[in-house]
Amino acid sequence: NNKKKRLPPGPKGLPILGHLHLLGKNPHQDLHRIAQKHGPIMYMRFGLVPNVIVSSPKAAELFLKTHDLIFASRPPHQAAKYLSWDQRNLSFGAYGPYWRNMRKLCTLELLSNLKISCFQTMRREELGIFIESLKQAARDGIPVDLSAKVSSLTAEMSCRMVFGKKYEDKDIDERGFKTVIQEGMKLAAVPNLGDYFPFLGILDIQGLTRKMKALSKVYDDFFEKVINEHVRDWDHGEQTKDIVDTMMSIMQSGQTREFQFDRRHVKAIMLDMLAGSMDTAASSVEWILSELLRNPTTMKKVQKELEEVVGLERMVEESDIDQLEYLDMVVKETFRLHPVAPLLIPHYAMEDCTVNGYDIPKASRIIINTHAIGRDPDAWSEPEKFIPERFVGSEIDVRGQHFQLLPFGSGRRGCPGMQLGLIQVRLIVSQLVHCFDWRLPNGVLPKELDMAEEFGLVVNRANHLMAIPTFRLQN
Numbered sequence: 001n002n003k004k005k006r007l008p009p010g011p012k013g014l015p016i017l018g019h020l021h022l023l024g025k026n027p028h029q030d031l032h033r034i035a036q037k038h039g040p041i042m043y044m045r046f047g048l049v050p051n052v053i054v055s056s057p058k059a060a061e062l063f064l065k066t067h068d069l070i071f072a073s074r075p076p077h078q079a080a081k082y083l084s085w086d087q088r089n090l091s092f093g094a095y096g097p098y099w100r101n102m103r104k105l106c107t108l109e110l111l112s113n114l115k116i117s118c119f120q121t122m123r124r125e126e127l128g129i130f131i132e133s134l135k136q137a138a139r140d141g142i143p144v145d146l147s148a149k150v151s152s153l154t155a156e157m158s159c160r161m162v163f164g165k166k167y168e169d170k171d172i173d174e175r176g177f178k179t180v181i182q183e184g185m186k187l188a189a190v191p192n193l194g195d196y197f198p199f200l201g202i203l204d205i206q207g208l209t210r211k212m213k214a215l216s217k218v219y220d221d222f223f224e225k226v227i228n229e230h231v232r233d234w235d236h237g238e239q240t241k242d243i244v245d246t247m248m249s250i251m252q253s254g255q256t257r258e259f260q261f262d263r264r265h266v267k268a269i270m271l272d273m274l275a276g277s278m279d280t281a282a283s284s285v286e287w288i289l290s291e292l293l294r295n296p297t298t299m300k301k302v303q304k305e306l307e308e309v310v311g312l313e314r315m316v317e318e319s320d321i322d323q324l325e326y327l328d329m330v331v332k333e334t335f336r337l338h339p340v341a342p343l344l345i346p347h348y349a350m351e352d353c354t355v356n357g358y359d360i361p362k363a364s365r366i367i368i369n370t371h372a373i374g375r376d377p378d379a380w381s382e383p384e385k386f387i388p389e390r391f392v393g394s395e396i397d398v399r400g401q402h403f404q405l406l407p408f409g410s411g412r413r414g415c416p417g418m419q420l421g422l423i424q425v426r427l428i429v430s431q432l433v434h435c436f437d438w439r440l441p442n443g444v445l446p447k448e449l450d451m452a453e454e455f456g457l458v459v460n461r462a463n464h465l466m467a468i469p470t471f472r473l474q475n
């Protein structure tokens with residue numbers, strides 16, 4: 001049928017494979033390169049699955065604003081089936097009454113400003129422990145694995161926010177809590193032949209389905225244990241007001257009469273909240289610190305602003321964050337060059353639609369390449385350079401209204417945890433830069449710091465960021 005349609009342009013594909021062979025280890029970079037030749041709305045077939053790749057701000061606006069409703073669903077895929085209690089979560093949930101209600105519930109009850117501020121004390125405590133451990137490294141003058149440290153910090157924060165307490169690694173599995181959650185994200189990101197050639201799904205040639213089934217059992221057992229502990233605490237009259245607590249109250253109150261809400265839904269949303277908040281914030285901090293280490297003048301300017309707003313006698317508080325305007329520009333500039341989810345999460349065409357004169361077939365996956373958009377020379381001058389000052393006097397922000405900068409997506413499927421994510425990222429970066437001076441180990445010069453990426457649902461540094469701290473506060 002597609003032969004009769006006016007599909008967007010794209011490279012020549014191979015029989016059966018389509019364009020799968022054009023994707024390497026970093027698909028966001030490959031798609032960017034291909035789009036430079038074929039244009040900002042591109043058609044590519046991965047196996048039997050039609051894809052539309054969107055690579056400019058104008059094109060993104062057409063898909064995420066003008067025709068948002070048609071593209072507001074998510075494609076069905078193996079990971080959605082096995083790792084999200086059959087698409088009962090938000091991230092992979094198909095558009096429809098269930099997803100709409102659940103999204104409203106999460107936005108109003110779990111990720112509201114009120115709820116976010118409830119966890120302020122917890123964030124302060126965790127940051128205090130984190131900074132103390134770095135002070136020890138500063139005293140010893142040894143390099144710190146910042147990637148690993150920040151990733152543990154965000155994992156602990158997420159754990160306390162969702163479960164109300166920290167769990168020992170062994171409580172979930174011998175691999176440890178963080179590894180097990182990250183493994184799910186990796187499995188969801190690996191190109192799965194069963195998704196591209198559905199008839200191969202049953203053969204599970206790559207063994208991914210087997211791994212996903214095993215992992216979903218680990219998640220299910222652990223989350224059941226967490227729920228049971230909450231029920232037991234309730235019986236003893238104790239409530240911690242964490243996210244599980246809130247969801248359990250909603251479940252028991254029966255206020256979700258218009259849609260089913262049982263333990264499976266609580267577990268699916270638990271995983272959403274953990275996966276959404278752990279690696280995204282950690283990877284954002286990792287990239288911001290990397291850019292600051294590569295650009296010492298910018299680092300000094302951030303520190304100067306912190307000295308002016310906070311001084312050197314105390315640590316940064318959340319209430320200081322809004323006054324840190326230059327830091328905000330640094331965060332935006334890093335999101336432009338290093339969006340942590342560069343292809344967002346694939347959207348899905350629920351109907352045939354015409355966009356910019358092209359026919360977009362029903363059931364196409366829509367891939368918004370924010371890596372390409374952030375480097376679009378028509379939208380940004382000197383796009384490859386890290387220049388936070390480009391935002392001076394600019395209205396462009398990251399909240400999804402400006403399509404040249406979409407680190408959180410935009411429209412119906414835009415990130416519901418954006419506010420929390422921004423608080424975590426700004427707070428952690430400002431503490432790190434306020435409390436310590438940083439230098440690269442082994443005489444590596446700032447411009448020599450390697451910035452290789454490792455693709456996944458979240459793009460991390462390929463090599464961990466190592467740096468030596470020197471404590472700089474007076475107290």
Ligand code: HEM
Nearest residue numbers: 090091273276277280341344345407408409413415417421
């Ligand atoms: C710096 C931090 C974060 C970044 C950069 C980020 C980025 C994103 C992006 C790019 C998307 C996909 C948007 C799309 O497909 O159009 C997304 C979706 C989502 N995020 Fe975040 N996120 C962050 C923090 C969080 C936090 C803290 C939570 C929750 C605790 C969260 C929960 C979610 C959920 C549930 C979705 C799926 C929404 C849906 O499909 O309806 N995120 N996020």
